[in-house]
Amino acid sequence: MPSVSDSLTRPADPAAPVASPAAAPDGRQRLGRLLSGAALLALAVAVLSFPAWAPNPYVLSAGVVVLNYAVLSTSWNFVGGFTGYISLGHGALAGLGGYATGLLVVRAGLPSFVALAVAGLLVAAFAVPVGYAALRVRGASFVIVSIALVLILLLVFQSWASVTGGSRGLVVPRPFPDLLRPEHHRVFYYLFAVLLGVALLVWWLIDRSRFGLGLKAIREDEDKAESLGTPTFGYKLVVFVVSAGFTGLAGGLYALWFGDLDPVFQFSILTGAYLVLMALLGGVRHLFGPVVGALVVGVALEYFKVEFGDTQLHLVATGVLLALVVLFMPDGVLPALGGLRDRYLRPAQASIREVTAAELWARRAAESGSTSTVTGPAPTDPAGSGPAASGGVERATADPDAPEHVAAEPGAPTTEPEAR
Amino acid sequence: MASELELVDIQAGYGRAAPVLRGLSVSVEAGTIVCLVGPNGAGKSTVLKVASGLLKPRSGRILVRGVDVTGQGPQQMLASGVAHVLQGHSVFREMTVAENVLLGGYTLRDRSVLAKRVEFVKEVFPVVADRWNSLAGLLSGGQQKQVEFARSLMVNPRVVLLDEPSMGLDPKATATVFDQVVRMRDAGTAVLLVEQNARRALETADVGCVLDLGRVHLSGPASDLLADPRLGELYLGGRPTVPQPPARR
Numbered sequence: 001m002p003s004v005s006d007s008l009t010r011p012a013d014p015a016a017p018v019a020s021p022a023a024a025p026d027g028r029q030r031l032g033r034l035l036s037g038a039a040l041l042a043l044a045v046a047v048l049s050f051p052a053w054a055p056n057p058y059v060l061s062a063g064v065v066v067l068n069y070a071v072l073s074t075s076w077n078f079v080g081g082f083t084g085y086i087s088l089g090h091g092a093l094a095g096l097g098g099y100a101t102g103l104l105v106v107r108a109g110l111p112s113f114v115a116l117a118v119a120g121l122l123v124a125a126f127a128v129p130v131g132y133a134a135l136r137v138r139g140a141s142f143v144i145v146s147i148a149l150v151l152i153l154l155l156v157f158q159s160w161a162s163v164t165g166g167s168r169g170l171v172v173p174r175p176f177p178d179l180l181r182p183e184h185h186r187v188f189y190y191l192f193a194v195l196l197g198v199a200l201l202v203w204w205l206i207d208r209s210r211f212g213l214g215l216k217a218i219r220e221d222e223d224k225a226e227s228l229g230t231p232t233f234g235y236k237l238v239v240f241v242v243s244a245g246f247t248g249l250a251g252g253l254y255a256l257w258f259g260d261l262d263p264v265f266q267f268s269i270l271t272g273a274y275l276v277l278m279a280l281l282g283g284v285r286h287l288f289g290p291v292v293g294a295l296v297v298g299v300a301l302e303y304f305k306v307e308f309g310d311t312q313l314h315l316v317a318t319g320v321l322l323a324l325v326v327l328f329m330p331d332g333v334l335p336a337l338g339g340l341r342d343r344y345l346r347p348a349q350a351s352i353r354e355v356t357a358a359e360l361w362a363r364r365a366a367e368s369g370s371t372s373t374v375t376g377p378a379p380t381d382p383a384g385s386g387p388a389a390s391g392g393v394e395r396a397t398a399d400p401d402a403p404e405h406v407a408a409e410p411g412a413p414t415t416e417p418e419a420r
Numbered sequence: 421m422a423s424e425l426e427l428v429d430i431q432a433g434y435g436r437a438a439p440v441l442r443g444l445s446v447s448v449e450a451g452t453i454v455c456l457v458g459p460n461g462a463g464k465s466t467v468l469k470v471a472s473g474l475l476k477p478r479s480g481r482i483l484v485r486g487v488d489v490t491g492q493g494p495q496q497m498l499a500s501g502v503a504h505v506l507q508g509h510s511v512f513r514e515m516t517v518a519e520n521v522l523l524g525g526y527t528l529r530d531r532s533v534l535a536k537r538v539e540f541v542k543e544v545f546p547v548v549a550d551r552w553n554s555l556a557g558l559l560s561g562g563q564q565k566q567v568e569f570a571r572s573l574m575v576n577p578r579v580v581l582l583d584e585p586s587m588g589l590d591p592k593a594t595a596t597v598f599d600q601v602v603r604m605r606d607a608g609t610a611v612l613l614v615e616q617n618a619r620r621a622l623e624t625a626d627v628g629c630v631l632d633l634g635r636v637h638l639s640g641p642a643s644d645l646l647a648d649p650r651l652g653e654l655y656l657g658g659r660p661t662v663p664q665p666p667a668r669r
Contacts, residue, residue, distance in 0.1 A: 221510075221512060224512070228524060229527035360550055
């Protein structure tokens with residue numbers, strides 16, 4: 001829910017209970033919200049305390065990998081979730097962030113975390129021309145352009161061996177050479193957690209903003225959004241650049257942690273596909289969708305690799321997982337869970353049967369009693385008392401803005417011929 | 421005083437095809453409903469597309485309050501106060517009613533103006549207030565239509581172009597929608613209405629225009645038009661009484 005609408009609902013609150021008695025504050029509804037909050041808290045506690053109860057360094061390192069996926073998938077969701085543009089190229093942006101960080105440390109001698117920050121900015125800058133070209137096409141064409149990005153970068157980084165190390169790879173020196181391996185994992189686990197927190201915060205802020213509203217309109221119907229005055233192209237480009245920046249940072253942090261980069265793995269379409277799978281599995285329209293998806297898919301990927309790593313069976317298992325999600329939870333895990341919660345804990349939705357405007361006015365009048373400015377009979381009376389007082393004042397101040405409309409109000413409800 | 425919206429001698433068509441509008445002129449005054457009726461293919465929807473800037477006319481002029489705005493695009497027309505409610509359902513189905521309405525006011529930068537407009541449309545369209553947080557796609561057809569009206573009224577337009585607002589609605593929902601059109605008119609908005617349901621539309625409208633073959637064949641006070649036998653002749657399957665202009669290539 002964008003903040004604009006939140007702030008706008010407030011003055012109208014007196015009308016809200018009037019309008020929908022079915023949605024009146026209800027114990028079960030509060031319980032539902034409580035459950036969601038508790039689930040969120042449990043997730044946060046589990047994530048943050050994981051290093052404390054991880055049984056061995058390998059499991060901890062798997063946790064780092066999963067968190068890395070969570071950051072990448074959340075970053076992807078800036079584009080995929082808001083605008084509906086499915087990019088398979090985000091793996092390449094992460095790879096670019098990794099190589100930029102590594103090269104800045106190795107070739108330019110920058111301190112590790114300065115290099116990381118610069119790399120994030122570089123990837124964001126790189127995303128400007130890429131987005132400028134790619135975001136002109138929609139749907140399948142955009143997907144193909146994003147795949148092309150991966151292949152081009154793979155070729156460049158493989159062939160340009162004098163700078164990138166080519167197929168021999170690039171060794172990135174560790175930022176904390178004194179730390180033992182488990183400690184190293186632990187530090188990076190928390191670094192990834194911080195980055196994830198920042199990415200989630202920015203996503204949440206955009207979700208609530210006017211900018212986010214415009215982006216979601218693009219997702220629904222780009223032409224219509226444009227006709228309503230949304231600067232669609234500029235918005236897409238901005239959010240793509242933000243997404244690329246976070247992706248680059250995640251890739252760079254991975255490079256500092258893992259310490260060894262190989263073009264084949266850094267510029268892999270498979271990475272992009274995993275990110276899409278995670279976001280879709282969790283639910284792209286939900287803040288925590290990609291995180292949940294990353295937990296499920298990331299853990300599954302690691303497990304499958306341990307169990308069936310010698311064969312190609314782990315890829316088959318991943319495919320089966322994707323198929324199951326698409327079949328049974330096409331909107332993702334979180335919307336499915338939310339649906340379950342609503343089914344048991346929320347009053348049934350009101351019927352969509354037509355309620356005439358006259359009926360709603362009558363209901364509003366009946367419930368707001370003396371403060372009947374809304375119904376029109378006495379629009380000039382600011383009607384101070386009662387629960388709708390603030391609404392009445394709001395109306396009174398609104399009057400000068402649209403005098404012609406308000407002047408027409410008094411007679412209007414009576415022009416509702418019920419007989420029709 | 422100049423009309424809110426005036427189309428003068430418009431020629432318009434799609435691509436290289438023969439023109440759909442052949443010298444059409446119509447004007448809409450503030451606080452009146454002008455209704456265009458006519459058989460399928462008469463060019464009714466095309467008139468609205470030209471008026472909202474979606475389709476550039478080949479010749480002729482478009483005036484908004486006496487100012488020539490010929491050739492401007494949809495966003496500029498919206499800025500001049502001309503809002504177009506498209507045929508069929510055009511709400512953002514996967515977004516809430518609130519988001520739909522706020523998108524209608526997307527060009528309003530001032531928060532307080534936006535808030536006032538929201539209050540206004542909530543008042544005129546109780547269903548908008550009632551279902552504020554519902555997904556628009558879950559509303560019935562008539563309710564969705566009202567959300568569309570509310571969305572178009574967010575920018576406080578001087579002229580509203582309505583393309584078949586009753587399409588696909590049951591009689592009761594149609595009645596509600598027409599009531600809302602009357603309320604827009606009473607609020608001082610100029611309404612240019614296109615309707616298949618000619619009788620119903622003419623009962624609601626102040627001025628009626630019967631279109632055929634891309635021009636206005638009959639026009640006058642809607643009540644007179646309703647009583648005019650030529651309406652039935654033109655609209656309900658009769659032959660046009662005016663010789664057809666030669667088809668142009």
